[in-house]
Amino acid sequence: TKAQVRSNAAFESIGRGGYVLVEERTALRAIVIATGSEVSLAVTAAARLADDGIGVRVVSMPSTDVFLAQDSAYRETVIPSAIRARRVEAAHPNYWYRFVGLDGAVVGIERFGTSAPGAQAMEALGMTLDSVVAAVRRCIAAL
Numbered sequence: 001t002k003a004q005v006r007s008n009a010a011f012e013s014i015g016r017g018g019y020v021l022v023e024e025r026t027a028l029r030a031i032v033i034a035t036g037s038e039v040s041l042a043v044t045a046a047a048r049l050a051d052d053g054i055g056v057r058v059v060s061m062p063s064t065d066v067f068l069a070q071d072s073a074y075r076e077t078v079i080p081s082a083i084r085a086r087r088v089e090a091a092h093p094n095y096w097y098r099f100v101g102l103d104g105a106v107v108g109i110e111r112f113g114t115s116a117p118g119a120q121a122m123e124a125l126g127m128t129l130d131s132v133v134a135a136v137r138r139c140i141a142a143l
Contacts (some may be wrong), residue, residue, distance in 0.1 A: 017066025018078055022046055024055035030136045031083055033059045033099055045132040056136060
């Protein structure tokens with residue numbers, strides 16, 4: 001994937017705990033929230049969905065605590081409450097439902113004990129491009 005170039009505003013927003021990394025190309029239908037190594041997966045999934053005409057925003061969330069400490073107006077500009085969010089995280093998914101709601105989807109890892117090179121382990125644990133794209137499609141279809 002081509003590296004995502006961050007704007008000065010994005011760099012300033014990093015200090016707010018969460019920010020819009022990739023804007024939707026068409027009408028916003030879904031938000032994919034990711035941190036760390038999963039950000040590139042979220043960006044790639046958003047690009048694939050955008051190629052199909054689905055407006056997806058990618059939010060990078062380096063610090064949930066800092067993001068939650070921001071005023072509600074800022075949080076709403078990043079993750080509008082009217083849009084279902086998806087979460088991609090190589091960790092247990094339970095924590096992330098506070099951001100996506102019970103009708104959202106979290107692509108995460110609910111088990112441990114897999115040992116393999118990084119890419120193989122992620123695939124075995126379901127952390128793949130196809131799983132993220134499918135989660136977004138399922139949530140949009142449920143609207």
